[in-house]
Amino acid sequence: MKLFGLAVSNYYNTVKLALLEKRLDFEEVAVAPAQTPEILEHSPMGKIPYFQHQGQYICESQAILFYLEVYQPTPRLYPTSAARAALAQQIHQFIDLYVDAPARRLLGMAFFGQPHDPEMIKAVDQELKHNMSALNSIISVSPFIAGDQLSHADLAAFTTFGLVQAIMEQTGGSDPLASIPGIGVYMEMMSQRPSVQRVQADQAAAMKQLFGGNSG
Ligand SMILES: N[C@@H](CCC(=O)N[C@@H](CS)C(=O)NCC(=O)O)C(=O)O
Structure with a gap:
């Protein structure tokens, strides 16, 4: 198995987390x-x-995650109950479409020296407030984002929330996670997983190489 991409990418890291959680050689x-x-x-x-x-x-990334689940079903990252499986998929879609996509418009300003555009930052900030509130209405962090088992939605949530928080911090926007109760404890719990620690260490090293110490 070969994974192509860069360790600074949240989408890359979501797939890498699945490979690590499933203990696959890659x-x-x-x-x-x-x-x-x-x-x-x-x-x-x-x-x-x-x-x-x-x-x-x-x-x-979602197609790769699904391939990995079919290829190696254990440990499961797709819940067995229809309702839970749909919820995990719904959350994952919300994160990709309504959290990552708007914040990504500020990536150049946050990390690549593009001049700050206050109007655009404000627009993204407002859009994220709205979208995070919508996301909050479908999740109950208990303790994972789609219920009592780790799922692919957690992998996307962890990598994307970290990125979006860093983007908003770098551009002077507000904390996009502020409206989600218990999210700090959740991020801390996720960061204790060996898979997450490996991904974060690799990401920090890649950020250092790319930006010379300025991490996000
Ligand atoms: N929907 C894609 C999104 C992947 C994506 O946007 N990757 C970024 C890096 S994090 C990228 O390749 N950006 C370059 C581009 O959009 O041209 C997925 O889930 O894999």
Whole structure:
């Protein structure tokens, strides 16, 4: 199994967490997103992560997670009950579409020296307040984000919440997690997992290499 991408990416790290939780053997291949023929051949949107196993390439983190679940069902990252499975999927979708996507518009300002645009920062801040409140209405952190078992939604939540918090901090916006009760305890609980500690250590090293010590 080969995972292509960069350890600074939340989507890459979501998949890496699943590989680690399932104790699968995998190789990491450092590849930056690009619109080059070499990348587009395996990841037609030019995005990372993408994944290769037994001669097949898969892109899109949710598709890779599903492949891993079918390939190796234990430990489960997709709940067995229909209602829980749907809830985990719903939460994961909310996180990708309504948390990551708006915050990503400020990525250049937060980390890549793009001049701050106060209007855009304010708009994203407001959108995130609305969307986090919607997310909060479907989760009850007990103790995991979709119930009593770790699921793929937790992997996306942990990696994306960390990124979005860092983006808003760097751009002077408000804390996007402030409206979710118990989220601090949840993030702390997640950060105790060996898989998360490995991913965070690798991410910090990659950030240092990319930004010379300025982490996010
Ligand atoms: N929907 C994709 C999103 C992946 C994504 O946006 N990756 C970022 C890095 S974190 C990327 O490749 N960005 C470059 C681009 O959008 O061109 C997934 O779930 O894998």
